[in-house]
C-alpha cells in the first residue's frame with residue numbers, strides 16, 4: 195500500500211496518513227485534497243512510503259491540486275520551523291501556502307492556427323495567417339495586427355483555420371541584469387563586498403554580519419553580493435528581508451537602478467493575486483530576486499543562494515501573533531538548510547549577532563567610513579532636572595531653539611517619542627480613578643484626533659466621557675503625560691507656519707500609508723515630524739538635520755531583558771537619521787537620568803562600551819545569548835481552569851539539569867479581553883535542547899479546551 199503523509203492546516207503534532215490511490219501522481223511537496231471527517235481539506239504531502247504491512251483502513255486522498263509543488267528544502271524548513279517554535283507543522287505549512295490564497299488566474303481565450311488552409315485565400319486572410327504564425331492572439335489583437343475587420347478573423351474560425359485555445363500567461367518577471375549598474379564602492383565597502391563574494395564562491399552555509407554606522411552604505415555592499423550570486427549561477431535566487439516599513443518605493447527603486455528591473459515585492463501591501471504570481475514564479479524559478487517583509491522567508495525558493503536580513507536588530511522581525519517566530523533566526527536556519535549564504539546587516543546589530551560574530555560563527559564585516567560627505571551627528575544630552583519644560587509642555591527651551599534654527603535654514607526636524615496617541619493615561623481628578631478597558635488591566639490612551647479613549651492592547655475604544663464613570667464628577671478627567679499627538683500640538687502652537695505631521699501606527703495604519711508618509715518626508719514636504727519608533731528605521735531624509743528625543747527614559751523603564759539594548763538601538767537609529775547628506779546633523783536627547791549607562795554611551799557615540807557593559811550583565815545572569823529562554827503563556831476566561839492548568843504544568847516540570855522554570859506568574863497585564871493570563875518562564879543553558887524539554891513537558895499535562903497555551907521561544911515582550 196502506498197501511504198502519503200499529509201500536513202493539514204490543523205493543530206496536529208504529526209502529518210496525517212492517507213492511502214494514495216493507484217495511478218495518482220503523489221510526490222512530496224504535492225498539494226492534495228484530503229477528507230477529514232465530514233470535511234475536505236487542502237494539505238501538502240511530506241512523504242510517500244510503501245507500506246506493504248499497513249493494515250489500518252486509511253482513507254484515500256481525493257485528488258492532487260495542480261499547483262507548483264513545495265520544493266524539498268522548503269518542506270524541510272517548514273518542519274524545522276515547527277520543531278523550533280513548538281508549533282503544529284500543518285500550521286507552519288499553512289503560512290508557507292498563504293501565497294496561494296487567491297484563485298489561480300483565469301485562462302484567456304486566444305486564437306491559434308490549426309494547420310488547415312483557407313479554402314479561398316485573399317490578401318487579408320494571408321495577413322491574418324502571417325500575424326497568427328507568431329503565436330496565439332486574442333481575436334481583437336489578431337484583427338488589429340493584420341489590419342483586417344473582425345469578420346475576416348471570424349470567417350477563418352468558422353472554416354477551422356483558426357481555433358480557440360485557453361492560455362494562462364505566466365506573470366512576467368524580467369531577468370535582473372547583474373552587470374546593469376555596478377556601484378562605485380569606497381575601499382571599506384569594496385573589502386566587505388569582496389568577502390561576501392568569496393563566501394558565495396565557497397558555497398555551502400555561510401554567515402556574515404555587515405556592521406556599519408548609519409549611512410555607511412550597507413545596501414550597496416549587499417546589492418553587489420546579490421549581483422555576484424545572480425551572475426555566478428543563472429538559476430540562483432536572492433531574498434532580501436526588510437522591516438515592513440522600510441519597503442518604500444525609494445528602496446525598491448535602488449534595486450531597480452542596480453539590476454535594471456524591479457524586484458518582486460512581498461509584504462502586506464501586495465494584493466492576493468499579485469502574491470500568487472510571486473509565489474508561483476518563485477516556485478518555478480522564474481523570479482530571481484525578492485524583496486520582502488519577514489513572511490517572505492516561507493516562499494518556495496528552488497535555488498536560494500543568498501539571504502539578506504537588513505536592519506537585522508529590528509524588533510519587527512519578531513512575529514508575535516499566530517505563528518510566533520524571530521525571522522532573523524529563521525533566516526539563518528533557512529540558509530543552513532539551503533546551503534546558502536546569509537548576510538545580517540545593521541548599524542546597531544543585536545547583541546546576539548555581535549556575539550556570534552565575536553565567536554567567529556559569523557564573518558564580521560565592519561564598515562566604518564561614512565559614504566560620501568555625510569558625518570555622524572553631534573549628540574547632546576539635555577538634563578531635564580536642570581532645564582525642565584514649562585508646566586504642561588514637553589519640549590525644553592534648548593530643543594525649541596534648535597528647532598527654530600533648523601526651520602529658519604529650511605531644514606527638517608524629527609521629534610521622537612515612542613508613545614502613540616495624545617496622552618498615555620486619563621485619570622479622574624476627583625476620585626483618582628484611572629481609566630482602563632473593560633476586563634483588561636491596561637490603561638486607556640487618549641486619542642485627540644478621534645476624540646476617543648483607546649486600549650492599545652485589545653483595540654477597545656470609547657468616546658471620552660464627560661463625567662467620571664466611577665464617581666460621576668463632571669469634567670474631572672485629566673490627560674496625563676505626552677503622546678506623539680500632544681507633542682505635535684505643542685509644535686504647531688510654537689511654529690504655526692511649519693508643516694507638521696505625526697508618524698505612528700494610528701496616523702499611518704498600514705504599510706502603504708507609512709511608505710507614503712516616508713516619501714513625503716524624503717521629498718521635503720514636511721518641516722517637523724513627530725514620530726514613534728516606526729520612523730526610526732533606515733530611511734534617508736537628506737534635509738533632516740535635527741533629531742530631538744522627547745523622553746529618552748521611557749524605554750529604560752520597561753523591565754524586560756532587552757529594554758536597554760532596544761533603547762540604545764532606537765536612539766542610535768533615531769539620532770543617526772540627522773545629517774545624512776552633506777549637511778551636518780545634530781541630536782538632542784531629553785532625559786531625567788543623563789548618568790544612565792545607555793545615555794552616556796550614546797552621547798559619547800561609544801557603542802563598544804555599551805555592548806561590553808550589557809554583555810557582561812547578560813552573561814552573569816545566563817540570559818540570551820549566553821542562555822536560552824522560552825515562555826509558556828496560558829490564557830483562559832475561566833480562572834479556575836487557568837489556575838488548575840498552571841499548577842498542573844508547574845507540577846509536571848520534567849527533571850532537567852542546566853535549566854530553571856519560573857512561575858506560574860500573572861502576566862504584567864494579567865487580564866486582557868476578559869481572559870486571565872499566566873506565564874511560566876524557562877531559562878536554560880545554551881547547550882540545552884529547549885524545544886525537546888518544552889514538548890515533553892507539555893505532553894505531560896492534559897490542557898482543558900477552555901485554556902489556551904502558547905509557546906514563545908526566545909520571548910521579547912512580556913505583556
Ligand SMILES: [Zn+2]
Pocket residue numbers: 622623624625626627662663664665666667670
Ligand atoms: Zn471620578
